[in-house]
Amino acid sequence: MAALAWLLIPLVAAIAAGLWGTWANRTRRVRGDGPELDGYARFRKAMEKSDTGARGA
Structure with missing residues (x-):
């Protein structure tokens, strides 16, 4: 039974990730x-307006 619980954790995470991906897109x-x-x-x-031609000659 403990092994089944450990297998359900990634399954629930994958479902949650899929739902989040659907919502995000x-x-x-x-x-x-x-x-x-x-x-x-x-x-x-x-910038063009502020350029007064005051560059060094």
């Missing part, structure tokens, strides 16, 4: 790259 609202690309464009624009 659930369909979520896809955001895409839009907000990140918009932020990068704003960053580049700000």
Whole structure:
């Protein structure tokens, strides 16, 4: 009977891992790259604006 208990532990762990994996991969609202690309464009624009040509001559 003790051997059966030891065999049930990995079985329960595998079932729990499968349930967690299913939950972790659930369909979520896809955001895409839009907000990140918009932020990068704003960053580049700000960097170009702050560049006053004051680099050493």
